[in-house]
Amino acid sequence: MWLLLLTYACLLIFIAGLIWRVYKYASLPVHLRWELYPVAHEVGKPYGGSYLEEQDWWHRPRKINLLGESTVFLREIIFFREYFFSNRRFWSFVYPFHLGLFLLVVWVVMLILGSIIALNGLMIGSISPYFWIQLVYYITLISGVAAFILGVFGTVGLLIKRSHDEDLRNYTAPIDYFNLTGILLIFLTGLLFWIIEDPSFDLSRGYTKSLLTFDSPQVGLIMTINIMLSCLFLAYMPFTRMMHYVAKYFTYHKVRWDDEPNKPGAGLERKLRAQLNQSTDWSASHVQTGQSWAEQVQNRDSGGKK
Amino acid sequence: MKRKITLTDISKIKGQMIAIDKAALSKLPPPLDDPADEPGVRQLTDEQKTRFDTSLDGVSAIGLTKPQNKQEEEEFVRKFLTGLKKLLSKKDNWTFLQPLMLSLENCAKCQNCSDACPVFTESGGQEIYRPTYRSEILRRIINKYVKKEGKLLSKFTGSDIELNYQTIARLAELAYRCTLCRRCAQSCPIGVDNGLIRMNCANCSARKWA
Numbered sequence: 387m388w389l390l391l392l393t394y395a396c397l398l399i400f401i402a403g404l405i406w407r408v409y410k411y412a413s414l415p416v417h418l419r420w421e422l423y424p425v426a427h428e429v430g431k432p433y434g435g436s437y438l439e440e441q442d443w444w445h446r447p448r449k450i451n452l453l454g455e456s457t458v459f460l461r462e463i464i465f466f467r468e469y470f471f472s473n474r475r476f477w478s479f480v481y482p483f484h485l486g487l488f489l490l491v492v493w494v495v496m497l498i499l500g501s502i503i504a505l506n507g508l509m510i511g512s513i514s515p516y517f518w519i520q521l522v523y524y525i526t527l528i529s530g531v532a533a534f535i536l537g538v539f540g541t542v543g544l545l546i547k548r549s550h551d552e553d554l555r556n557y558t559a560p561i562d563y564f565n566l567t568g569i570l571l572i573f574l575t576g577l578l579f580w581i582i583e584d585p586s587f588d589l590s591r592g593y594t595k596s597l598l599t600f601d602s603p604q605v606g607l608i609m610t611i612n613i614m615l616s617c618l619f620l621a622y623m624p625f626t627r628m629m630h631y632v633a634k635y636f637t638y639h640k641v642r643w644d645d646e647p648n649k650p651g652a653g654l655e656r657k658l659r660a661q662l663n664q665s666t667d668w669s670a671s672h673v674q675t676g677q678s679w680a681e682q683v684q685n686r687d688s689g690g691k692k
Numbered sequence: 693m694k695r696k697i698t699l700t701d702i703s704k705i706k707g708q709m710i711a712i713d714k715a716a717l718s719k720l721p722p723p724l725d726d727p728a729d730e731p732g733v734r735q736l737t738d739e740q741k742t743r744f745d746t747s748l749d750g751v752s753a754i755g756l757t758k759p760q761n762k763q764e765e766e767e768f769v770r771k772f773l774t775g776l777k778k779l780l781s782k783k784d785n786w787t788f789l790q791p792l793m794l795s796l797e798n799c800a801k802c803q804n805c806s807d808a809c810p811v812f813t814e815s816g817g818q819e820i821y822r823p824t825y826r827s828e829i830l831r832r833i834i835n836k837y838v839k840k841e842g843k844l845l846s847k848f849t850g851s852d853i854e855l856n857y858q859t860i861a862r863l864a865e866l867a868y869r870c871t872l873c874r875r876c877a878q879s880c881p882i883g884v885d886n887g888l889i890r891m892n893c894a895n896c897s898a899r900k901w902a
Contacts, residue, residue, distance in 0.1 A: 410793075411790065411793065411794065414782065414789050414790040414793060415782050415786035415789060415790070416786075416790075417786070417787060417788050417789065417790045417791055418787045418788060420788070420791055420885075420888065422874060422877055422878055462881065466881065468804065468879065468880075468881040469802075469804065469881060472804055472807065472808070472879060473802070473804050473807075476802060476804070480802070552696055553803050553806070554801070554802070554803060556696065556698050556699060556819075557699070557801040557803070557824060557828055558801065558850075559848070559849055559850025559851075560847070560848050560849075560850065561848050561849050561850065562801070562850075564848075627797055627798050627799070627800070629798075630798040630800060630882050633794050633797065633798040633882060633883070634798075634882050634883055636790070636794055636883075637791070637794050637795075637798070637882060637883025637884065637885075638883050640790065641790070641791045641794065641883065641885070642877070642883055661786050661787075664783055664786070666784070667778060667783065667784050668775075668778060668784060
């Protein structure tokens, strides 16, 4: 029972931490334009350029290619394209590592789905009379095993690369080794409990079912260690830079590709106006302490400092 | 074999950190392909060297003058820290706070940006010109002196940079060894922008903080 409570507690901490992370970045003030071209949602400009360069752009409706933007973003997330083309050796470890993590999420989702099926009195397994249940069974099996194998390979590779490649080693702190070792232990104990205790993931499905029904779960020793490690790591993750997947949404959509026009009366203008009314606490050759940002600009436009 | 410059060297090395080696620079295309024709970097006079801080690479881009006594040095460090705190505040740096925080908190230190940086590659791979070098130093200074991680946590997170006049002077100079071309940002899979960190680094030393 304590394992179920630990799982719920860590899951709650993770969700709270995730919300805190998202809120932290989302609530930061609107920033000045800092987009980097090509912007993926620009129509017909794959090599750069902007609608802002077109004559009288403000008279025409703005065209946004959401499909193009999603394609570029998903291609990067699913295949790690940037690493593939610029650093193939690093990609050969970093990609399996992340693919292992993605598949781990798929595995957990499949376990939840399998538990719901079992709760409805249907049997999960390769001999189920229903094709879709067989599909859930096999996806669970394949995603779980693939996640553990790829994860172990990728994490060991990254640990070796980080400790042996001088360019990486000089920038790697003890916390980075700690994080990688933690993830390695999760993948490794997962692989071991699959081999030794739970080859068809029936016990794992049973544990997931217990999470939904609060029945006493039946778990093996290695599986218990794996669940404990996974839960503790999940609770620790939001407070580390391992949450860079949250940041990636903001760096791409709110910085790199944010070419929102500043039109009169629109939301962006209102946000900017609020910022421009703040006073500055610093000075430079072009900025006076105590004046608002708007005043600084007006003074410059009127030809001198007041 | 010559020891590679490390992050903590920025506060530890006495004298000039590196010298720009003409032979290590990338070869120019014809008709400028003969290294003998290259003028190299003009050396400062001894008198100039006593006046300006050239301890990074023998060049002074911002004309920083050295503090004359311990008091001046402490005041210099205090002002830098005040500026650094304001750089991270919503009121004083709203213009770029969101991208700055995203870049400071999420770098995976994979060095994918290094090969995209023309200053780093054309210098023959001088460690101090690596896009992550100055960013990582600023990040570690912030962790240790602004976020005030304890001694133990600082060691664990690697935030073990000693903050003194020399560190700041070199970091400020280093901010001007970047052309802000943002090729590093373009090549970063996470979207971390070392160019932006460099720009804020320069702001920190150029602004007068009240």
